[in-house]
Amino acid sequence: xxxxxxxxxxxIVGTGPAGIYAADALMKSGVEVAIDLFERMPAPFGLLRxxxxxxxxxxxxxxxxxxxxxxxxxxxxxxxxxxGVDITVExxxxxxDAVVFASGANADRxxxxxxxxxxxxxxxxxxxxxxxxxxxxxxxxxxxxxxVAVLGVGNVALDVARILAKSADELLPTExxxxxxxxxxxxxxxEVHVFGRRGPAYAKFTPLELRELDHSxxxxxxxxxxxxxxxxxxxxxxxxxxxxxxxCNTLEQWASRTPGDRPxxxxxxxxxxxxxxxxxxxxxVAGLRTERTLPGAAGxxxxxxxxxxxxxQAVYRAIGYRSAPIVGLPFDGRxxxxxxxxxxxxxDAEADEPxxxxxPATYVTGWIKRGPIxxxxxxxxxxxxxxxxxxxxxxxxxxxxxxEPRAIVDFLERRGVPFTTWPGWYLxxxxxxxxxxxxxxxxxxxxxxxxxxxxxxxxxxxxxxRVSIEP
Ligand code: NAP
Numbered sequence: 001x002x003x004x005x006x007x008x009x010x011x012i013v014g015t016g017p018a019g020i021y022a023a024d025a026l027m028k029s030g031v032e033v034a035i036d037l038f039e040r041m042p043a044p045f046g047l048l049r050x051x052x053x054x055x056x057x058x059x060x061x062x063x064x065x066x067x068x069x070x071x072x073x074x075x076x077x078x079x080x081x082x083x084g085v086d087i088t089v090e091x092x093x094x095x096x097d098a099v100v101f102a103s104g105a106n107a108d109r110x111x112x113x114x115x116x117x118x119x120x121x122x123x124x125x126x127x128x129x130x131x132x133x134x135x136x137x138x139x140x141x142x143x144x145x146x147x148v149a150v151l152g153v154g155n156v157a158l159d160v161a162r163i164l165a166k167s168a169d170e171l172l173p174t175e176x177x178x179x180x181x182x183x184x185x186x187x188x189x190x191e192v193h194v195f196g197r198r199g200p201a202y203a204k205f206t207p208l209e210l211r212e213l214d215h216s217x218x219x220x221x222x223x224x225x226x227x228x229x230x231x232x233x234x235x236x237x238x239x240x241x242x243x244x245x246x247x248c249n250t251l252e253q254w255a256s257r258t259p260g261d262r263p264x265x266x267x268x269x270x271x272x273x274x275x276x277x278x279x280x281x282x283x284x285v286a287g288l289r290t291e292r293t294l295p296g297a298a299g300x301x302x303x304x305x306x307x308x309x310x311x312x313q314a315v316y317r318a319i320g321y322r323s324a325p326i327v328g329l330p331f332d333g334r335x336x337x338x339x340x341x342x343x344x345x346x347x348d349a350e351a352d353e354p355x356x357x358x359x360p361a362t363y364v365t366g367w368i369k370r371g372p373i374x375x376x377x378x379x380x381x382x383x384x385x386x387x388x389x390x391x392x393x394x395x396x397x398x399x400x401x402x403x404e405p406r407a408i409v410d411f412l413e414r415r416g417v418p419f420t421t422w423p424g425w426y427l428x429x430x431x432x433x434x435x436x437x438x439x440x441x442x443x444x445x446x447x448x449x450x451x452x453x454x455x456x457x458x459x460x461x462x463x464x465x466r467v468s469i470e471p
Contacts, residue, residue, distance in 0.1 A: 007032040007074070008394060009403050011096040013083045013326075015039040016046020018366020018379040019102035020066045025380075025387040027074055031394070034405060036096070037070070039079040041135070042420045042452035043428055044070065046104055048376075049445075050132045053159040054174035055166070062376060070422055076405075078412065079420035080453055086417045089328030094401040095408040098361040098390050101338060101345075105323040105372040109336075111151070115277030116317075120145065120285030124152075124160045124318035131163055131184075133177040135449035140179070143187035145314035149288045151274050153196035154204035157318035158213065164316075165192045165264040167218045175436070175443040192266045193310060195288075197273040199295055200227065200251050201234035206375075207246035213266060214254070220262035223255040227270040231295040271295075272308065277315050288312050321372035329362070337371055340364045343386025344393070361397050363390050424456030431455045 008031055012019045015037050026033045043049060045063055052059045070077060083092060083103075092099055108123030115121065120142070129137045143164075150161045163171070168184035176184075196203055203210075213221050228251055230238065238244045251268065259265070272290035280286035288310045323338075325331035330348065332339045339346040345364055347357040365386040366379050412419050420428075428446065435444040446452050 006403060007034040008098070009034050009036075009096045009400065009405075010098050010100060010390070011036050011038060011092055012100045012102055013038045013092075014046060014102035014104055014366070014368075015044035015070075015077065015079070016102065016104050016366065016379075017048065017062065017066065017376045018104060018368075018383065019046070019100070020044075020069050021380045021383040022100050022102055022365045022387055023075055024069045025383045026390075027069075027072060029387065029391055031391060033074055035075045036408060037075060037077050038081050038083050038092075039077065040082045040103075042080040042424075042449060042456055044077055044079060044422075044425055047106065050134045051106065051128060052132075053128075053163060054131065054176045054180075055162070055171060056159075057174070059376070060175075070425075075422070077420070077422040077425065078408070079424070079456070080449075081412065081417055081419050084327040084329075086415065087411070089326065091411070093361070095403065095411070096361075096400050097394070097397045097403070098363065100343075100363040100365060100386060100390065101326065101329065101368055102364070102366045103323065103326060103368050105321040105336065105367040107322045107324055108317060109320040109322045111274070111317045111319055113274060113276055115279055115285070118277055118279055118285045119283055120314045121277050122314065122316050124150075124156050124316050125321060127160055127163075127316060128156065131176065131180050133175075133180060133445040133447040135447055135452065139447065141183050142314075143183060143189065145285075145312065146188050147191045147310075147312040147314075148189050148193070149274075149310060149312040149315045150192060150194045150318055151315065152204075152318040152320070153194060153268070153270075154318060154320070155206060155209050156321075157194055157316075158205050158209050160316050160318050161192045161194050161266055162213055162216070162219070164189050165213075165219045165266045166216050167263075170216060170218060173441055175432070175441070175445050177445045177447045179447065190264055191312075192264065193288075193312065194266065194268050195272045195274060195290060196268075196270045197293060198271065199230065199234050200248055200270050201230055201237045201244050203247055203270075205247070207243055207250065210247055210250055216262075218262055218264050220259055220265050221254050222259050222265055222267045223251050224267075224269070225252075225255040227268075228252055228255055229271075229295075234295060274315075274317075275307070278309065285313055285315055286311075288315055321367070323368045323372070329359075335371060338364045338368050340369055343369065343382075343389045361390075361393065418453050418457065420453060420456035427458060428452060428456045 108125040130141045271293045276289040278287035292306045322336045343363045344358040345362040347359045432443045
């Protein structure tokens with residue numbers, strides 16, 4: 001095929017906001033493109049579907065704008081395809097001029113403290129996957145603990161604490177699947193303790209998400225005024241940031257009021273560094289030990305003051321996400337990213353040779369590029385940078401072995417991969433809305449992968465599906 005006569009063929013791996021914004025940036029560049037978006041899950045939208053809390057419809061509404069992008073004729077969706085497993089990176093390259101990885105981060109960072117392996121010690125990402133109806137996690141979640149600790153003071157920590165502290169009925173109008181509602185109905189948590197290892201000026205959560213805790217009729221937020229202390233550096237931070245100011249003001253307001261009688265007490269603690277999860281003697285969580293810290297010179301709370309033991313039966317670490325490596329690509333295990341420069345993947349970051357070598361026509365964007373920080377909007381500027389690099393390099397791309405649009409589809413069919421498509425998502429979307437409509441809810445999520453795939457692929461095998469996957 002003559003490259004001049006065909007569009008630039010690009011594969012994007014990952015259909016979260018990062019991947020979809022990259023597709024958008026490519027389409028808006030003015031270059032004629034044909035994009036295949038690969039997704040491990042049978043449904044698109046990444047963390048919007050499997051990371052955003054169900055009681056955050058405002059954020060979930062971003063799906064509507066991503067929908068418009070995926071509706072464009074230059075894009076095909078190939079879902080339920082695990083790149084690195086169902087198709088190797090090398091095989092993928094054979095069909096495209098360039099490949100962009102936007103596979104995100106959805107595992108928990110490791111916390112190396114004694115007791116982390118105990119029963120009742122969980123990663124926040126796993127719990128989020130459960131309450132967001134991810135197909136690849138168990139359908140039940142143990143919620144017998146009356147006192148619970150949440151480690152970290154980022155937005156994920158607040159999500160986890162809020163879901164643990166709300167009543168199941170408050171969450172019923174959302175899209176939570178039946179198994180999650182049933183699980184939350186027997187949740188026994190009456191105390192949720194959230195721990196920041198530094199002072200309030202260094203909290204990572206955002207003011208809106210903080211204030212939201214107080215909106216639930218089930219949650220009594222409690223803050224110890226003794227935790228709201230600021231050294232010179234923290235005061236400067238507060239002065240220079242509207243967001244820090246709002247957070248500190250809210251916490252001070254809560255610390256000064258007399259606690260009411262809402263059923264679940266949610267304590268926000270600061271200057272408490274988790275150092276050990278305590279064993280009940282039978283391998284189960286019986287408590288959390290923290291060290292009281294003092295603000296250090298660089299804003300790090302390093303000086304040890306005293307130790308405190310907290311009686312809890314479950315500990316959730318919400319200390320950040322971690323990306324998974326992709327077989328066939330380099331990975332910086334320490335930073336948890338694919339090493340890159342301006343979105344170009346660096347072939348061998350460890351090599352002694354002078355100069356940087358890039359993997360040909362291979363790019364990254366989103367959390368796999370810069371680590372799991374930043375809000376959804378930040379992935380837009382990230383995508384612009386990566387796509388600018390891709391387009392600058394495009395003149396030098398070696399032609400792929402088989403750029404025919406049909407070739408990748410034939411390959412997946414030959415390999416027996418039951419891929420899903422964009423028209424298939426319309427079917428699943430309608431199916432979930434229909435499930436919801438029967439109960440007066442907007443949507444009820446389908447959890448089982450087999451059902452998601454069956455519904456997505458349920459149109460006429462001989463006609464529609466073949467037609468619908470053509471660009
Ligand atoms: P995060 O914002 O990086 O917060 C991680 C928290 O864990 C920090 O408080 C950090 O404290 C703490 N931490 C890290 N290592 C620790 C350790 N060894 N011991 C104790 N605490 C430790 O990460 P995240 O909450 O996972 O959020 C990821 C991104 O997604 C963020 O950009 C977040 O805003 C976004 N997000 C947004 C929403 C929303 O908008 N509603 C919801 C969820 C997630 P230090 O600061 O001291 O390191």
